Amino acid sequence: QVPLVESGGGSVQAGGSLRLSCAASGYTTSGHCMAWFRLRPGEPREGIALINGDGQSRYRVDVKGRFTISRDDAKNTLNLQMNSLIPKDTGMYYCTLLERNDCYWSDSAYDNWGQGTQVTVSS
Numbered sequence: 001q002v003p004l005v006e007s008g009g010g011s012v013q014a015g016g017s018l019r020l021s022c023a024a025s026g027y028t029t030s031g032h033c034m035a036w037f038r039l040r041p042g043e044p045r046e047g048i049a050l051i052n053g054d055g056q057s058r059y060r061v062d063v064k065g066r067f068t069i070s071r072d073d074a075k076n077t078l079n080l081q082m083n084s085l086i087p088k089d090t091g092m093y094y095c096t097l098l099e100r101n102d103c104y105w106s107d108s109a110y111d112n113w114g115q116g117t118q119v120t121v122s123s
Helices: none
Strands: 004-008 010-013 020-023 032-039 045-051 057-059 067-072 078-080 093-096 118-122
Touching: 004 010, 004 093, 020 032, 020 093, 020 118, 032 067, 032 078, 045 067, 045 078
Parallel strands: 010 118
Antiparallel strands: 004 020, 020 078, 032 045, 032 093, 045 057, 067 078, 093 118
């Protein structure tokens, strides 16, 4: 198990921004897939943004253009810059890592998860 710790969640009004971070303590993230997933009440956990070990990123359609995923392998961290937030972005955000280059949209592919950080967007 890779220890992953998320931070940066909070409460904002619609149109605001938040920056989430995920630290992989004592683990080298270089070359590995990392991703952000979201869990909303009554919904299955869904992939938000993925970044392959080689740096290629992909986004869920409804966040593309508003969210930016980035990684700093020198610091073994993953970030998610979230702009133009809307109430539907509300949920618990989880960081995950897969010990291979390629990422997948299904959460069943991953077995390393952080504890999550809550994001609440009010209208």
